[in-house]
Amino acid sequence: MAHRLTEEARGVFIISATPFLDDGAIDHASIDRLTDFYLSTGVDGITILGMMGEAPKLTGAESEAVLKQVLRRVDGRVPVVVGVSQAGFDNMFALARTAMDEGAAGVMVAPNAAAKTESNVISMFESIGKSLGDTPIVYQDFPLTTNMPISPGGFVTLAEAVPTVVMLKHEDWPGLPKLTTIRQTSEKRGTRRVSILCGNGGLYLPQELGRGADGAMTGFAYPEMLVEVVRRHHAGDVDGAEDVFDAYLPLVRHEQQPGYGLAVRKEILRRRGIITSAATRAPGPKLDPFGHQELTRLMDRLSRRLDGRMATAAQ
Numbered sequence: 001m002a003h004r005l006t007e008e009a010r011g012v013f014i015i016s017a018t019p020f021l022d023d024g025a026i027d028h029a030s031i032d033r034l035t036d037f038y039l040s041t042g043v044d045g046i047t048i049l050g051m052m053g054e055a056p057k058l059t060g061a062e063s064e065a066v067l068k069q070v071l072r073r074v075d076g077r078v079p080v081v082v083g084v085s086q087a088g089f090d091n092m093f094a095l096a097r098t099a100m101d102e103g104a105a106g107v108m109v110a111p112n113a114a115a116k117t118e119s120n121v122i123s124m125f126e127s128i129g130k131s132l133g134d135t136p137i138v139y140q141d142f143p144l145t146t147n148m149p150i151s152p153g154g155f156v157t158l159a160e161a162v163p164t165v166v167m168l169k170h171e172d173w174p175g176l177p178k179l180t181t182i183r184q185t186s187e188k189r190g191t192r193r194v195s196i197l198c199g200n201g202g203l204y205l206p207q208e209l210g211r212g213a214d215g216a217m218t219g220f221a222y223p224e225m226l227v228e229v230v231r232r233h234h235a236g237d238v239d240g241a242e243d244v245f246d247a248y249l250p251l252v253r254h255e256q257q258p259g260y261g262l263a264v265r266k267e268i269l270r271r272r273g274i275i276t277s278a279a280t281r282a283p284g285p286k287l288d289p290f291g292h293q294e295l296t297r298l299m300d301r302l303s304r305r306l307d308g309r310m311a312t313a314a315q
Contacts, residue, residue: 003045003076003078003079003080003105004079004105004106004136005079005081005105005106005136005138005166005167006136006166006195007166007167007192007193007194007195008195009044009045009079009166009167009195009197009214009215010044010195010197010214010215010230010234011043011044011045011214011215011227011230012042012043012044012045012215012216012217012223012226012227012230013043013044013045013046013047013079013081013197013215013216013217014038014041014043014045014046014047014217014218014219014223014226015047015050015052015053015199015217015218015219016034016035016038016046016047016048016050016053016070016219017034017052017053017054017219017262017265017266017269017275018031018048018049018053018054018055018058018066019031019034019266019269019275019276019277020277020279020280020281021276021277021279022277022279024279024281024282026058026062026065026066027275027276027277028069029276030274030275030276030277031066031069031070031073032069032073033274033275034269034274034275035070035073035074036073037272037274038223039074039077039078041223041224041227042224042227043078043223043226043227044078044079044215044227045078045079045080045081045105045217046070046074046078046079046080046081047080047081047082047083047108047138047217048066048067048070048080048081048082048083049063049066049067049082049083049084050083050108050140050219051083051110051142051145052219052262052265053083053219054262054280054281054284055083055085057281057284060091060094060095063095064095064098067080067082067095067098067099067102067104068102071099071102071103071104076103079105079106080103080104080105081104081105081106081107081108081138081217082095082096082099082104082106082107082108083107083108083109083140084096084099084107084108084109085108085109085110085112085140087112089127089128089131092109092128093131093132096132096135100135105136106135106136106137106138106166106167107132107135107136107137107138108137108138108140108169109125109128109137109138109139109140110140110142110145110146110148111124111125111139111140111141111146111148111150112124112146112148113146113147113148115148118149118150118151118154121148121150121154121158122154122157122158122161125137125139125158125161125162125165126161126162128162129162129163129164129165132164133164134164135164136164136166136167137162137164137165137166137167138165138166138167138168138169138217139155139158139165139167139168139169140169140171141155141168141169141170141171141172142169142171142172142199143172144171144172144173144258149172152178152181152182152185153181153185155168155182156182156185156186156189156191159186159191159192159194160189160191163192165194166194166195167194167195167196167197168182168194168195168196168197169197169198169199169217170196170197170198170199170208170213171198171199171200171218173200175204175208176204176207176208176211179196179198179208179211179212179213180211180212182196182212183211183212195214196212196213196214197213197214197215197216197217198213198215198216198217198218199216199217199218200218200256201218201219201220201252201255201256201261202216202218202220202225202226202229202245202252203252203253203256205226205229205230205245206229206233206238206241206242206245209229209230209233209234209241210233210238215230216229216230219265220248220251220252220255220265221251221255221264221265221268221269221272222248222251222268225244225245225247225248228241228244229241229242229244229245232244247302247305247306247309248302250298250301250302251268251298251299251302254294254295254298255268259285260285261285262280262284262285263278263280263284263285263286263287263291264287264291264295266278266279266280267287267292267295268295268299271295271299
């Protein structure tokens with residue numbers, strides 16, 4: 001049974017990588033393994049065809065094939081959000097309709113820098129909302145890439161104007177005060193409370209949860225950490241959540257390097273036996289020999305820390 005995304009969404013919506021073979025072709029066998037892996041870690045949802053999923057490098061036919069395969073594999077067990085950001089509205093709407101027809105929970109849309117002003121962004125999303133009807137929308141706030149920031153008050157206004165915007169994917173940077181201001185402004189104005197899930201590789205996740213975020217929507221290659229941190233935080237074990245986070249922090253930081261982190265993320269997934277190749281589509285990053293050595297050391301250190309924690313817990 002297909003889920004529909006609502007303002008009540010919380011937890012971890014993992015951003016899925018898109019696996020490729022060494023020659024750049026889509027690796028459909030790895031898509032199934034990767035989807036199964038994400039589900040096994042206890043994620044609350046999966047987001048596909050995002051920026052870190054290399055969606056801009058896929059053809060329209062490839063995007064449709066990927067979303068159909070993932071939705072079939074998930075088979076309604078968790079909600080699936082599909083990134084549909086496109087330069088042209090016609091392509092965006094066509095992909096969104098296909099996604100919803102296939103059972104997606106909602107779509108994710110990033111603002112286009114061509115809007116130039118915040119008021120134009122709000123007007124743009126009003127048009128998108130009308131065209132997509134009752135399709136739930138995730139607003140992707142990633143100005144580091146989109147070059148189109150929105151203020152806290154501007155987002156609250158957008159949420160008031162477009163009732164189908166049910167979630168903010170927050171990855172402004174720095175963005176902690178923005179989270180607080182959005183929550184305070186929404187409460188002061190009596191605006192509905194939308195779900196806020198955070199990106200940026202989880203780099204600021206404990207603090208974001210403390211500022212009013214409902215969880216994470218990001219693609220860190222150890223999603224089990226994200227799930228455990230959010231679970232503990234929601235249960236009131238704030239220090240325990242940070243303790244778990246701290247064990248993984250060196251890899252979180254290493255994976256979050258702009259223009260390079262995707263290669264790290266994919267190589268970790270390859271080393272964990274989940275995808276066949278760490279290839280990114282050209283033009284894309286690739287680890288050099290020193291990069292492989294650095295990653296080996298970081299992963300080995302994490303394994304030792306986790307083994308030490310388990311040994312301590314068993315005593």
